[in-house]
Amino acid sequence: MPIRKKKRMDLVLPTSSMGDIAFLLIIFFILASNFMKSANIEAEKPASPDVDAIDDAQVDVVIDKNGKFYVQGVEVDKNLVESAVAQAVGDHRDKLVHLLVDKNLRKESFMPAVEALGSCGVKVVLVGEKK
Amino acid sequence: MRKSRQRAKAEIETGSFSDISFLLIIFFVLTTTFEKATGRAVDIPSASPPENQVQSEDKKTPTVNIMADKILFGMGEQESAGEQVSLPELKSKLMKLNLPAKPEKDRMVIVEMAAEVEWDRYFKVVTAISQAGGVVAIVEDA
Numbered sequence: 001m002p003i004r005k006k007k008r009m010d011l012v013l014p015t016s017s018m019g020d021i022a023f024l025l026i027i028f029f030i031l032a033s034n035f036m037k038s039a040n041i042e043a044e045k046p047a048s049p050d051v052d053a054i055d056d057a058q059v060d061v062v063i064d065k066n067g068k069f070y071v072q073g074v075e076v077d078k079n080l081v082e083s084a085v086a087q088a089v090g091d092h093r094d095k096l097v098h099l100l101v102d103k104n105l106r107k108e109s110f111m112p113a114v115e116a117l118g119s120c121g122v123k124v125v126l127v128g129e130k131k
Numbered sequence: 132m133r134k135s136r137q138r139a140k141a142e143i144e145t146g147s148f149s150d151i152s153f154l155l156i157i158f159f160v161l162t163t164t165f166e167k168a169t170g171r172a173v174d175i176p177s178a179s180p181p182e183n184q185v186q187s188e189d190k191k192t193p194t195v196n197i198m199a200d201k202i203l204f205g206m207g208e209q210e211s212a213g214e215q216v217s218l219p220e221l222k223s224k225l226m227k228l229n230l231p232a233k234p235e236k237d238r239m240v241i242v243e244m245a246a247e248v249e250w251d252r253y254f255k256v257v258t259a260i261s262q263a264g265g266v267v268a269i270v271e272d273a
Contacts, residue, residue: 105250128170
């Protein structure tokens with residue numbers, strides 16, 4: 001009796017849907033990423049042992065190493081910080097405002113921003129590193 | 132005899148789309164830095180406390196005086212500038228006051244600072260006050 005040769009199954013990997021999967025992954029990454037609005041602003045973070053992980057900012061206020069003020073990544077005059085923050089916050093006073101100030105700046109440079117945020121009555125989080 | 136012109140078929144090559152998109156994914160994965168922001172929420176009063184309030188409660192309001200080289204802590208005594216403390220000492224003194232258990236107006240900690248104080252120093256003191264449950268009230272220069 002002749003021995004029957006076992007038929008080998010052809011292993012074919014379907015690749016036609018790979019493109020769709022890849023595009024879905026890209027869309028996921030783009031939507032899930034939180035792009036930093038102040039990424040190109042040079043400000044050295046201060047350090048303190050009393051900091052913890054914080055929620056993402058809804059409004060970003062940064063004072064860079066040259067003492068320039070930025071609200072949501074846009075440079076503003078130091079006298080207009082309060083109105084710029086109020087505009088960014090709108091009616092939602094419970095929005096989280098992150099304040100990042102270059103660690104080497106002196107009182108006269110950062111105090112206007114602190115006072116402006118105090119006047120706005122918003123929730124302020126001072127951004128810094130844990131040390 | 133007239134030859135019928137053959138129309139060139141317009142076709143977009145889609146075979147390499149998956150390669151391109153995977154390259155994009157690899158780019159995103161490699162360039163993304165997953166960073167969790169760190170900091171501390173601080174309570175800043177909407178305005179400086181009224182002058183008369185500070186004066187009347189001066190005797191018992193904790194006062195922190197930040198200078199370029201030292202930190203002074205006192206309970207609002209006018210006659211003394213307060214005692215010199217290190218940051219951990221300041222924290223333990225504020226902890227002893229049990230500020231979180233008090234109403235907001237009694238949680239006020241007055242912060243005075245010299246013009247040459249840098250943000251890094253101010254940040255350390257303010258986060259320590261906030262950690263202890265205090266509300267920072269900044270005294271403006273006259």
